[in-house]
Amino acid sequence: MDNTENTHDQDEHTKTAENPATAPTESPATDSGQSAPEDYRQALEEAHSRLEAAQKRIDAMALREIERQAAQRLDVPSDLFDLGKHQVADLLGEGGDVDTEKVTSALDALLKSRPNLAARPAGWGDVGGGPRSSTDDDTPNWKAALRGHQG
Template identity: 45%
Template structure:
């Protein structure tokens, strides 16, 4: 009897990739891409939070510079319509001369926003002297009425 001739295709090793292995590689690639997308979103969220923090710090610095002339420093932004970008240089530093110019321009249009003395002055609500150890006597009270 003659032996059957071995087929060349049957001589392939069994470790050749089949469709199941291709699906696993695709799944691993998707997992890795999803991991990088997650890291990207986390980095974007941190960047956004940092930008907000820097913006609020810059605003606080501008308001502290504007407070010497304005009674309410935030009026520079709210009423004056100025933005942080108008008052910072390209590197992001606050330019004090730009803040002064913006405050002067706002005060030229709205002089009532100026930081000035209170209209009533000191009406005695705040005791400026030291508090006496004992209350005044009736004789001391009557001395003030004779004037």
């Protein structure tokens, strides 16, 4: 390989780096033969659709977080939106995050106007009343005791 070719390539690269205005511009058109404006429009549409999908996921996560907080105090968490007439955007802070104080004040206002919407306390569970099933067949019971005296 000839050294003069390498020197020439380096000089050309140096000139382009020093003066970007004289640098050769590459056409943004793709191999598919589309023009540059169509490529930009298509890229913009793709970016817009990705942005919309991401915004939907963010909105769904914010809704789930608000309903999670509401579930601690409401029997039906969606009542905050259905009956309280709140929107997700009303309960977000300036940065777009769920504002716990706004959610708490909205829950307080809703429960003040409709106290019957409050979450019901959990029941006692099993307190030991009622019949029990037994796996032991030789457990004494009245039926077995009475049979023994009959015969």
